[in-house]
Amino acid sequence: MALCILAGAKTVALAVSAFSLSWTHSVEKITWQENWQVTPAGLELIEARVKGSGAGMEPPEDAVLQDGWWVYRPKVPALKKLSLASSGATSSGWTICAEGKCLSVGDTAGEAVLLEPCRQDG
Numbered sequence: 001m002a003l004c005i006l007a008g009a010k011t012v013a014l015a016v017s018a019f020s021l022s023w024t025h026s027v028e029k030i031t032w033q034e035n036w037q038v039t040p041a042g043l044e045l046i047e048a049r050v051k052g053s054g055a056g057m058e059p060p061e062d063a064v065l066q067d068g069w070w071v072y073r074p075k076v077p078a079l080k081k082l083s084l085a086s087s088g089a090t091s092s093g094w095t096i097c098a099e100g101k102c103l104s105v106g107d108t109a110g111e112a113v114l115l116e117p118c119r120q121d122g
Helices: none
Strands: 003-007 010-014 018-024 031-039 042-050 064-066 069-072 082-085 094-098 101-105 112-117
Touching: 003 094, 003 101, 042 112
Parallel strands: none
Antiparallel strands: 003 010, 003 112, 018 031, 018 094, 031 042, 042 069, 064 069, 082 112, 094 101
16 A cells, blocks of 8 residues: 655655654644554554643543543544645644654645545546
8 A cells, every 4th residue: 555645736755554643733732643554445544642631632531641641542434635734824734654754744834735545446
């Protein structure tokens, strides 16, 4: 499997089956992290972690506090695409990490970023 990242007019394909997505909340200035898998069904959210709560980012009741992070498994179906919209209200965009390498996207306000499994032609 591979992850395709469309940011502005640029497309990047990462030959990975799993990745992490992290960002800083625009109001609370707290880090949020998610682990995703790229599957034939789409992008599957495996685990989420948040360093605190407030402003619409309260961890669910089944979250467990581990090393300063509220960790939980979101109950959402696989997504065909994940759209990230940059508001410009944060100090940075998103960081996508896989296999020890990271890429920053969405640093510019209004820059649309789309994540999806790459199409397998043939």
